[in-house]
Amino acid sequence: MPQTLERVEVLGCQLDPLTMEQTVARCDELIQDNGFAQHMAINAAKLVTLQNDDKLRAIVNRCELINADGQSVVWASKLLGQPLPERVAGIDLMHRLMGLAAERGYPVFVLGAQQEVLERAVANLRDQYPGLQFGGYRHGYFSDDETAAVCDEIRASGARILFVAMSSPRKEYFLGEHGRALGVPLVMGVGGSIDVVAGVTRRAGTRWQKLGLEWLYRLLQEPKRMFGRYARTNSRFIWLVARAKVQRRSRPSGQDATA
Helix, strand or coil: CCCCCCCEEECCEEECCCCHHHHHHHHHHHHHHCCCEEEEEECHHHHHHHCCCHHHHHHHHCCCEEEECCHHHHHHHHHCCCCCCCCCCHHHHHHHHHHHHHHHCCCEEEEECCHHHHHHHHHHHHHHCCCCCEEEEECCCCCHHHHHHHHHHHHHHCCCEEEEECCCCHHHHHHHHHHHHCCCCEEEECCCHHHHHHCCCCCCCHHHHHCCCHHHHHHHHCHHHHHHHHHHHHHHHHHHHHHHHHHHHHCCCCCCCCC
């Protein structure tokens, strides 16, 4: 097993400086180890939330694999002197792991989305990845009283990878509380990715992604719902990065950036 690279810090969050290829290889190792590992995708909104959500911060800090999901996080890492090699988008990693699962014979379980959307996504994934085995799938609209039964279903499925397609921070709280008891070697939250796979929502094109403007693409799709959220989150993120940059400049020469 290759030596794990030292993590870098962005706004108090530790991230693994891995490329997509390195991340997929690491995921494969974690699955074969047959222990437990949680993947965490970090974007600007999550970095902002982490500043005031102690529960979420504790969950993130103990994850075995943490990637920069947003291009803005990669830019911030470079500005703050601890550069990440590239963005590892959660939806792209999900697709790579679906392909890996089909190749290796790893059964997968998908939890989340509406039942009709989920069934459409599963059908599309089976077409896209011949040989992909589903240990099971279940919609994400369950009550607290049903949580134990949901966990039992996942545990009995024999899945080697669990994809949780619920919103933040619900998916993080769910995996933080129950993940280690599910008997699945690798778990990851995939948010709205299943909606994209099902064709319910559209993802921004490659040019938008490279420019770090996926948030703007989504805003143009749903302006009334997303304007307030992005206005608050983006402005707060920019302020946090600017403050961290000023603090870094004001440190005595030779002092470690993470001190």
